[in-house]
Amino acid sequence: MNRLKKAAIITRLARKMRDKDSWCGETHLQKGLYLAQELLDVPTAFEFILYKHGPFSFGFREELGKLRADGLLDLEPQPRPFGPRFLTTKRSKEIEARFPRTIDNVDEKLNFIAGKLGGKGVSDLEKLATALFVTKNYPDCSSITMRAEKLHELKPHVSISDAQTALEQISEFQTLAQDLMN
Amino acid sequence: MAKLEHEIRDPIHVFIKLSSDERKVLNSRPFQRLRHIHQLAMTFLVYPGATHRRFEHSLGVMELASRIFDIVTNPNNVTDEIRRFVPEIAEESKRSYWRRVIRMAGLCHDLGHLPFSHAAEKELLPQGTTHETLTAKIIRSDEMCRIWNEMTPPLRPDDIVKLAVGPKEAAEIDPELQFTTWEDLLSDIIVGNAFGADRIDYLLRDAHHAGVAYGKFDHYRLIDTLRILPAPPADEGNGSANPEPSIGVEEGGVHAAEALLLARHFMFTQLYLHPVRRAYDIHLKDFLKEWLENGKFSTDVEEHLQVTDNEVMAGILKAARNEHANGHDAAKRIVERTHFRCLYEWNPDDIAVNPEAGNQIFEAAATEFGEPGVRRDEYSKTSPTDFPVKAKDERIISFTSVSDILRNALLQRVDLVFIDPCYIQRAREWLSDNRASIITPPTEDDDE
Numbered sequence: 149m150n151r152l153k154k155a156a157i158i159t160r161l162a163r164k165m166r167d168k169d170s171w172c173g174e175t176h177l178q179k180g181l182y183l184a185q186e187l188l189d190v191p192t193a194f195e196f197i198l199y200k201h202g203p204f205s206f207g208f209r210e211e212l213g214k215l216r217a218d219g220l221l222d223l224e225p226q227p228r229p230f231g232p233r234f235l236t237t238k239r240s241k242e243i244e245a246r247f248p249r250t251i252d253n254v255d256e257k258l259n260f261i262a263g264k265l266g267g268k269g270v271s272d273l274e275k276l277a278t279a280l281f282v283t284k285n286y287p288d289c290s291s292i293t294m295r296a297e298k299l300h301e302l303k304p305h306v307s308i309s310d311a312q313t314a315l316e317q318i319s320e321f322q323t324l325a326q327d328l329m330n
Numbered sequence: 331m332a333k334l335e336h337e338i339r340d341p342i343h344v345f346i347k348l349s350s351d352e353r354k355v356l357n358s359r360p361f362q363r364l365r366h367i368h369q370l371a372m373t374f375l376v377y378p379g380a381t382h383r384r385f386e387h388s389l390g391v392m393e394l395a396s397r398i399f400d401i402v403t404n405p406n407n408v409t410d411e412i413r414r415f416v417p418e419i420a421e422e423s424k425r426s427y428w429r430r431v432i433r434m435a436g437l438c439h440d441l442g443h444l445p446f447s448h449a450a451e452k453e454l455l456p457q458g459t460t461h462e463t464l465t466a467k468i469i470r471s472d473e474m475c476r477i478w479n480e481m482t483p484p485l486r487p488d489d490i491v492k493l494a495v496g497p498k499e500a501a502e503i504d505p506e507l508q509f510t511t512w513e514d515l516l517s518d519i520i521v522g523n524a525f526g527a528d529r530i531d532y533l534l535r536d537a538h539h540a541g542v543a544y545g546k547f548d549h550y551r552l553i554d555t556l557r558i559l560p561a562p563p564a565d566e567g568n569g570s571a572n573p574e575p576s577i578g579v580e581e582g583g584v585h586a587a588e589a590l591l592l593a594r595h596f597m598f599t600q601l602y603l604h605p606v607r608r609a610y611d612i613h614l615k616d617f618l619k620e621w622l623e624n625g626k627f628s629t630d631v632e633e634h635l636q637v638t639d640n641e642v643m644a645g646i647l648k649a650a651r652n653e654h655a656n657g658h659d660a661a662k663r664i665v666e667r668t669h670f671r672c673l674y675e676w677n678p679d680d681i682a683v684n685p686e687a688g689n690q691i692f693e694a695a696a697t698e699f700g701e702p703g704v705r706r707d708e709y710s711k712t713s714p715t716d717f718p719v720k721a722k723d724e725r726i727i728s729f730t731s732v733s734d735i736l737r738n739a740l741l742q743r744v745d746l747v748f749i750d751p752c753y754i755q756r757a758r759e760w761l762s763d764n765r766a767s768i769i770t771p772p773t774e775d776d777d778e
Contacts, residue, residue, distance in 0.1 A: 152686055176565070200511075201561070214710045227731060229563055229721070229728060230728055239682065
């Protein structure tokens with residue numbers, strides 16, 4: 149996929165997340181894109197590793213910087229003490245309009261992600277995204293209880309019961325995502 | 331009695347002190363090789379003073395890494411909340427062990443650099459290999475492990491690798507290298523995007539040697555105000571529920587942090603992304619692709635240690651004199667300074683029409699003038715969008731909420747198209763006549 153199409157998908161996701169009341173800081177976008185890629189096969193192909201606050205892509209961070217430099221995203225500072233929010237631009241809408249089929253192919257999927265994650269803060273997003281990371285990367289953890297223990301081991305500040313709740317939610321998302329893709 | 335502490339004079343840090351164990355690393359073959367690796371590749375062809383090497387930079391990173399470590403782990407600068415997250419910080423034996431690890435990691439973080447540092451690393455190493463892969467191999471080599479094992483207590487090579495390369499590269503090198511929160515923080519002290527010792531040293535050192543005053547900032551004040559802090563609230567919903575800590579700064583150090591970020595911005599625009607310097611990188615890469623066996627550097631540690639800038643420079647001079655030698659054309663351009671000229675440069679007007687304008691101009695120019703005579707150099711670098719600041723009222727706040735002047739100063743973007751000097755005049759006219767049609771953005775149909 150060429151860079152402009154990928155850019156169109158990213159800015160579309162950012163716009164939809166803001167429409168669904170997401171704060172849309174970097175963490176929100178990182179987790180949103182991670183779920184879009186890994187749950188729904190949105191073809192952005194960024195490499196994610198487990199990092200602070202859960203799955204994180206350094207490549208996606210670089211791309212967010214490029215999108216700002218290219219005027220497709222803007223960074224909106226917030227009053228103390230909050231972190232900045234990403235804002236889409238008029239130019240990003242023009243780029244999205246150039247690739248109608250690409251956007252059609254992912255639009256429902258992005259609606260799903262924005263709908264499920266839009267109202268969530270970074271703490272919940274970290275738990276959910278890490279729950280998906282554990283589900284996908286530790287196939288030997290065959291039950292939710294085992295995966296919850298693994299998640300707690302990787303992120304000790306997430307309690308076992310919170311981990312379990314996040315894993316159950318991810319399991320539900322996986323079923324819904326499968327329906328959406330069929 | 332044998333000296334246990336040794337000193338080396340340094341133009342940036344005045345004196346760098348090192349222990350006898352650290353001196354063993356300094357005297358090792360992999361480290362001595364860094365005396366022959368220029369820090370800034372062929373930048374000396376543009377800025378004649380920039381002839382400094384990775385050797386002194388690595389010493390500087392070691393020095394700064396331990397200064398930062400001492401400040402951020404000082405019990406007076408650590409809160410109970412942070413101690414809960416990183417209990418290692420309160421255990422003297424662990425602090426002492428990791429202080430030695432972080433200094434060694436600072437010393438060793440560049441051991442894997444290819445000749446002339448970063449220039450074209452991606453294309454000159456097998457896929458999936460970077461200079462960090464070689465750094466890790468060297469740190470884990472028998473030669474270096476002998477040094478780690480002789481220390482009391484011995485240092486674990488993988489601990490040094492983790493801090494020297496950081497989590498991003500470590501994940502590529504060896505997925506088994508998992509980082510604890512403590513190790514994440516310590517690797518940030520060396521390779522961190524905001525306040526890493528590597529960055530602080532290279533900015534100061536490169537500015538000093540190149541004679542570019544923009545790279546200077548008050549690193550003493552900055553380091554004194556660095557702290558391990560919980561993340562600032564990233565949204566209204568979560569309050570302080572996103573606590574995994576990172577390296578931040580006290581509010582009193584915000585101006586020094588701004589100065590560092592501005593210095594970095596100016597150093598990129600004035601020095602690192604200078605078009606002629608970038609053109610020489612391209613010619614160097616072209617030369618090496620023809621000169622090296624199979625067009626790649628070896629990833630074998632022994633072979634890596636045999637090749638420095640000296641061997642490559644000798645090869646360039648020899649090839650420039652012999653028109654039948656591999657890499658003759660590129661070598662001649664370097665030696666005779668007939669480097670490619672800049673035809674096109676990333677600019678906001680073209681980007682407003684098409685963010686991929688540079689790529690489209692490159693492709694059109696390659697079609698018009700032939701691929702061998704045209705090159706593209708695309709690069710972007712972003713500073714962190716945010717880091718925590720401890721306000722005077724003890725609240726943890728976002729840096730962007732106290733320093734919005736830097737919002738856009740943190741982006742470095744270059745997209746250059748170079749062309750053989752024999753075409754430059756004609757190419758400029760061609761671009762001037764056809765610019766609008768060339769940069770028209772594609773539609774979905776154009777792509778299929």
